[in-house]
Amino acid sequence: MAAALAAIRVGFDVTIFERASEIRAAGNILNLWPPPQKVLKLIGVDTRDLGAPCKVFFHNADGRQRAEVKLTPEVEREFGGGFIGLLRWGLYQRMLAALPPGTIRLDHNLTAIEDLGGSVRLDFANGETFDADVVIGADGINSAVRKSLWGDAPIRHQHLHLVGGYLFLDDAPDGIGVLSHNRTTQVSYTPIRHDGKWGYEWWVLEACDPADPPPADLIGFSRERAAGFPQKVRDLIAATPVEHMQRWEIRDRPPIPQWSKGRITLVGDAAHPTSPYAAYGAGMSIEDGYFLARELAAVDISDDAAVSGALQRYEDRRKPHTSRVSQEAYRTGRMFHHLPAPLRPVRDFVFDHTPFLQKMVGDEMPKHILSQLAEIEDADPYVPPHMKEKASAA
Template identity: 40%
Template sequence: MSESNVSAPTSLGIKGKRVAVIGAGPGGIAAGVALHQAGFSVKVFERHPELRPLGGAIILNATGIVILRGLGVQVDDIFAAGLPEFRRYDGRVRVNFDIDMDLLKQAGVTGWQSGMMRSELYERLLAAAPADMVVPNHTFSHYEEHAEGVTVHFAEGRTYDADLVIGADGVQSKVREQLWGASELKHLGIAVWLGWCELQGPERKKIVIQHNHAYQMGYAPLRYKDKDCFEWWFVEKCEENQVEPTDPAAYVRERINGFSYPVPQILEATDTSHNLFRWVVKYRDPLKQWSNGRVTIMGDAAHPTSPYAAYGAGMAIEDGYFLAKYLRGRDLSDPKALEIGLRRYDDQRVNYTNQTTAFARFLGRLYHGVPAPLNRLRDLFLDHSSLPEKLISKGVTSEAQALLRAVLNPVD
């Protein structure tokens, strides 16, 4: 559409309060709700004509639950909290995660993490959002900064004036590309099969990650439509253009042969024709800064992660919480006030998420990038060393629990 046919931009509200979020995934909607509660006029733009969650189940931890509760999202009936463990394929425990149970009690949960159906979380986030906050059928094209703010252009020909643009548009983020330039989307070397099933019987107090010399199979309890369920994930080494098997269920079943109860039972209970899909993991080199001028990014646009962090959606929800926290009370039309708020957001999130995603990539390569027969020596090391537990504590649980404390006991 030519510029002459484009009408004047529509203002998103009162100058100084106008926020445009690009992308209506769970992170984008959570950010919209948080910013709305902080007093801003927010629109969340989604390119699809209908709002629909992608994927099956996700993992959330106690920090995400505390944040969602604060946003008015009902989650306690679908958060089947458990404590995570790394185990060998035969059930031998290799690493118990060091979790502060008093901290979990303060957070009002019985465990550190839980599986959760993305669709149910999405529906409940929408229920907590203002009715007109999410705007479908808007495909982001580009933005233009100017003295009065920033104008957002969409491929359908519409334009909107805002004070701040937030790119929550995923691993293929166009906002990130315009803000920081093109970057290579790299292949991590692993693929993940994601599934879920209804199943009663197995213990529901643990989130278990099991490995043999070549494969990982993990599972987590969840509640879905008032039923006991499990989500699960199977991780394998993968070439970038590796052809998918014609019979995914048989393919996974053959590779988990020998895994202990309840892994085979969880797979057998899964409707693999509907509740199983494959994800080839990609990542980008981390940024040292997310925000510049009147634009910032969050979620997978900022920190795409691998399944060894198991927390992409959760980190996106955290991003929205802290962004709203540091912008609350600020006049976004004042460049200095906006700069200070965005700098505090970057300071809180960039290093933390870079560390989390880097450690996840390290674990992915450790378990799936070591060639035979060195992978057998690796397994002997994992069975007889305390170093993995120390690495997990340093790389995952210590920082994550410090973040939960910051959310439970906020200071300006």
């Protein structure tokens, strides 16, 4: 949707083909860094009150601070706190509202794709075909577009799983998010804002064997893992309705050297699936769409060489950033959950008593993410024509 909104903003006629027969969020909890928030605003998404702003800290399970994720005061001011917590559905609703009616065609499962030179032919399981000038594969970790361009490759199972949940509260949270680890497990929370309501999201993350059956009782599993962590997160877990909980196995893929071919390219998880350790996979998908639309807007879309040049410039710009983030997220997961048992006390001593973790996740990682902000133009937010009509009718 972000790629579509960005392309519409620069004047393209866009259709989104979605295999599902209804629009819903496949997950619940989400956090967004400032660069995707800035992009969302620029591509016409209403970001007012979209999430709960928070400052984020890394702690050990006893509550001792190990690192503070440092954004600059200017960024915190501009984005009402910087990092935000929200529900995925809340974001999707805002993006849907910004899309011109009829942009999404449901029940369109892409089965084949062929670059005809001058256009691209799409085949769908329902028997329909469609010819497009450019195709953007935004079809996730199991991307059919990626497979047709570059063949199949196995997914990287990180041997980690995550149970996450959320709840609403009457009072506004304190604006603090805490990511805590003991020797084996992460138990974390951040405030959320959704549909005018305050609350918290939390998650429990640890090593797993993908061959094992998933835990049958998510509440029991989460409570058990959170024993020994501070009371606040235990209370949040205890108060969460079971229908607000979900479990995921964490998977990604190592970076690939090339995304685009001819008139076809990839964005988001189709290009660079990323573990939630970065809290940035969705954010990078949003950024991809923005940078891609800018390159396409600058060329004659009927010129094959100009289009493939634009797609190449887009991916050359995006690959260093997205590979770094996804590989760092992978390594962080390994460091916290897959270190051999005898080394864990040494790791935790270093995290508790040296600035190592502060440098790594508190200073360097946000600095790198925030460097994206400078690359995103400072322009007035785009208001799509159907939203302008709505506003003038009102």
